Amino acid sequence: MENDTKVLKLAHGLDVNHSVHQAMVKMGEELGRLSEGKMTLEIFPSQQLGTERECLELLQMGSLDMTKVSVGVMENFAPKMKVLGMPFLFRDRDHSFLVLDGPIGQRLLNEGQKYWLKGLGYYDAGSRSFYTKERPVESPKDLKNLKIRVMESVTAMEMVRELGGSPTPISWGELYTSLQQGIVDGAENNPPSFYLSKHYEVCKYYVLDEHTFLPDVLVIATHAWNKMSDEEQKWLKEASEISIAYQRELWAEAEKRAIEAVMEAGVEVIVPDKSPFIEKVSGFYDAYQQDSTMNTLIEEIRNTN
Template sequence: MSKTSSAFAAGLLVGVLAATIGFSLFLRHQKIGGGDMAGKRVLKLAHGLDTAHPVHLAMEFMKQRLGELSDGTVTLDIYPSAVLGSETECIEQLQNGSLAMTKTSAGSIENFVPTMAVFSLPYVFRDETHFWNVLNGPIGKELLKEGESKYLRGLCYYDAGSRNFYTKETPIRTPDDLSGLKIRVMNSATAIELVKTLGAAPTPIAWGELYSALAQGTVDGAENNAPSFSTNKHYEVCKHFSLDGHSRIPDMLLMSTKVWRTLSQQEQTWLEQAAKESSDFQRELWRKETLASLEQAREEGVVVYEVDVAAFAAKVQPMLEQVDNADVKKLLDRIREAN
């Protein structure tokens, strides 16, 4: 082989090795949920909500605050509308470190953190004040860290409102008013048992099919928060909305512990502060949207009922007494005792 050919071959080999190393470093950055670009740490955050949702707006606020706190050295790259996968898929990406953060319902991580099942139980919280006192207190802070053994670290909670019953024809003023009605529920054992205990017939139906099911009389009613009721125009079919608030299941902002451990202590502090501020910001947005949704429903002819929540809670008390998970039962007792 000539000297020219040898030099070319050697140069080619060096180029291939350099490209390989560069690509490996690129992949490494991808595996830690983001990467470093021009001296800036970029963290990938994905969720399934649209860009008008209060949670997404809170994440944009968090990105702004994180940039201000870090003087532009740490930022978020936000992927909305499930472009990086479903809630479960995003959680799995957190576990392998390819995604930094995601939003999930507390109910969706029961399989990872069994004690989260407490949020799906009915009438656990006396009211909204009690709910947020618990989440912002010692119990809530402990729960944020419960999933660390599964590579999931909670940063903050977002408000997802309370779930309430709404019906086509029969007003729900007391628990007995539910007797014999077919009520759409999530495909959840707890939700099914709740409706059954109240005397109604639980009917699991996909959310996207619910409007048609209501219109066609497949079910007599459903249950959800006020913004979901109005956004999906269920007020066109259901003219009775009862504020019984049978469950309050928060959304959670989760972070991969694999990514968390790559952050400096200062970066962790900035991120926690920005997350906390985004939670406060989102709660105010949600409060306004809930009030606006109820007002819109009233304008569409819906009657909104204030009910005796204690009467509903008393009827489902046997459900709470039958909780067989010792950790959930202990947590339930602590929540009841909290202010």
């Protein structure tokens, strides 16, 4: 019967044109197929139910079942995840996938469980780079006196500070206006987010320094997970894995299209020499010398082949 269908409520902050939203729609379709209609997703995009942090809090309260958040926000609830936001940690995208889909990534997904948050997998959010209004950030010295919007992430704030800028946490929904009004001088994000948010209308310089490969995390509330039968958990896990593989394909295309589109709109896209940036954040890693857990994780990640 229709009313026997288990409906999982999933909210996120992204536009419906974003690859993550499209992949979630796919996950809902797959969940319906695998469960033969016994389970389905109801999706609330575009911050309808709040910011990423607010959605996580709704999961903890039991008012929402699933969400997607950046690792940068998730680290507030699963502290070891902050390792994934360390600048220039991954050699390239393939290296990041090896880590995320392997034992280290899986261990980190379980980190939030004591806060009632269980990670199901990682969507590709590409690499984050700086974009600015007045001048390009081609080397760390160009960040001096610039207010750069960052997520509510201690790691992101530390990184921008280490590179010489002034980190300014502002919610994603308020950023366009903040850039327009000069509350901040720039921000940092991946190409599709830069494009879909229309921030390129205000910021005409995009410097692909690729300082972090910061994935998105698909999260389910432990209260919702624990209420499911083994079979239901299996259906959801399989649907999420199909969704993640699909999103990563879409992402690669979206990234390419986004770069082309912003260039057409008059944005100067610059590929800088990364070595001054890498050198400048060496102190960032020194700060973790006393933290044996973080040090071990960093070494494990760097040695993943």
